[in-house]
Amino acid sequence: MAPHVISETLHSLRTMKKREYIESGISLGMIVSSALIIWKVLMLLTGSESPVVVVLSGSMEPAFYRGDILFLHLGTAPVRVGEVVVFNVDGRDIPIVHRVVKVHERPNLDIEILTKGDNNYGDDTVLYAEGQNWLTKKNIMGRAVGFLPYVGMVTIMMNDYPYVKFLLIGILGLLVITSKE
Amino acid sequence: MHSFTYRINSLATFSLTILSVVCMMVSFTDVFNSSPPLLSVKLANVERFQQLRTGNEEAYLAFQIDADLEPAFNWNTKQVFLSIAAEYPSKKNALNQVSLWDRIIQHLDEKHIKLPYVRNKYKLQDQGSHLKNKELNLTMYYHIMPFVGRMRSGSVTFPIKMPSEYISSNPLPSWKAMNPSDFKDAQRKK
Numbered sequence: 001m002a003p004h005v006i007s008e009t010l011h012s013l014r015t016m017k018k019r020e021y022i023e024s025g026i027s028l029g030m031i032v033s034s035a036l037i038i039w040k041v042l043m044l045l046t047g048s049e050s051p052v053v054v055v056l057s058g059s060m061e062p063a064f065y066r067g068d069i070l071f072l073h074l075g076t077a078p079v080r081v082g083e084v085v086v087f088n089v090d091g092r093d094i095p096i097v098h099r100v101v102k103v104h105e106r107p108n109l110d111i112e113i114l115t116k117g118d119n120n121y122g123d124d125t126v127l128y129a130e131g132q133n134w135l136t137k138k139n140i141m142g143r144a145v146g147f148l149p150y151v152g153m154v155t156i157m158m159n160d161y162p163y164v165k166f167l168l169i170g171i172l173g174l175l176v177i178t179s180k181e
Numbered sequence: 182m183h184s185f186t187y188r189i190n191s192l193a194t195f196s197l198t199i200l201s202v203v204c205m206m207v208s209f210t211d212v213f214n215s216s217p218p219l220l221s222v223k224l225a226n227v228e229r230f231q232q233l234r235t236g237n238e239e240a241y242l243a244f245q246i247d248a249d250l251e252p253a254f255n256w257n258t259k260q261v262f263l264s265i266a267a268e269y270p271s272k273k274n275a276l277n278q279v280s281l282w283d284r285i286i287q288h289l290d291e292k293h294i295k296l297p298y299v300r301n302k303y304k305l306q307d308q309g310s311h312l313k314n315k316e317l318n319l320t321m322y323y324h325i326m327p328f329v330g331r332m333r334s335g336s337v338t339f340p341i342k343m344p345s346e347y348i349s350s351n352p353l354p355s356w357k358a359m360n361p362s363d364f365k366d367a368q369r370k371k
Binding site for chain 1: 287
């Protein structure tokens with residue numbers, strides 16, 4: 001069955017005229033841009049730079065496992081203890097999902113936050129930047145408000161095995177170009 | 182219409198659509214199906230209360246906890262995260278929240294937790310020395326984590342008062358002494 005699919009695809013590619021090439025290129029571009037639009041609208045609605053994150057480590061088990069997806073919402077309410085937040089350490093890009101265990105808020109609303117993974121023995125001070133003992137509001141990317149299990153496994157596979165990413169994009173692109181709908 | 186790709190494509194789309202609809206329905210049942218748990222926290226003992234050389238005060242507290250989580254669990258509840266935090270304002274900070282104890286109760290665990298005496302997991306450390314005679318709130322938070330859908334939380338507050346003098350070591354009060362197996366049971370699932 002697989003060789004049949006491949007020969008079918010190759011045949012469609014070869015018999016396409018120039019105009020059809022351009023049309024399928026445009027439809028591919030439309031799909032990519034609508035995905036981007038949806039992502040940006042989600043960013044606006046949730047107020048967070050990253051409205052959906054994939055859990056990358058097992059430090060919040062058994063609540064969240066590697067590969068789960070979290071929906072984030074930033075909002076204007078101040079960060080309080082017990083909330084599950086996603087934060088970026090100064091200078092690093094990887095979002096970390098942990099729970100807030102300490103909050104010290106000054107009268108001028110400056111805030112110092114300490115986080116800890118449920119499954120970790122110690123708090124996150126070792127994860128913060130050199131000399132940084134507390135997180136501030138600008139480190140926080142959002143609060144976790146919703147949860148879907150397993151769906152993010154695809155992202156983790158693509159991170160661990162980069163060639164899967166190219167393979168997937170290649171196959172999808174091919175399918176879009178050769179389908180005549 | 183009968184090629185391999187069309188079949189795989191429609192099968193995948195169909196199952197994904199059905200899966201997301203079922204997930205949304207499951208998460209929707211949470212609205213009708215759970216009520217707040219019954220929680221009670223008392224301060225059983227202040228085991229240690231001292232000022233460090235850095236100028237910060239710290240205290241080691243012990244609690245008596247009675248938490249009935251049965252009303253909060255439904256078929257979509259994976260676990261409940263219970264935590265106790267001390268909350269108080271001070272001269273330096275408008276608000277301090279320090280988490281002192283937490284426990285994860287999963288859907289297959291015993292749901293009514295009765296701990297006659299349990300030491301805090303994390304000490305109460307102040308930024309400065311504002312804790313003597315302080316009236317603070319022990320707030321017990323519960324965070325309900327579903328199998329799919331929206332996470333919910335709530336809290337119950339119990340006011341307590343800190344001692345007026347430093348305590349270097351307060352032993353377990355004898356009238357609250359437990360037999361060793363009860364104590365081990367209380368300390369077991371930290």
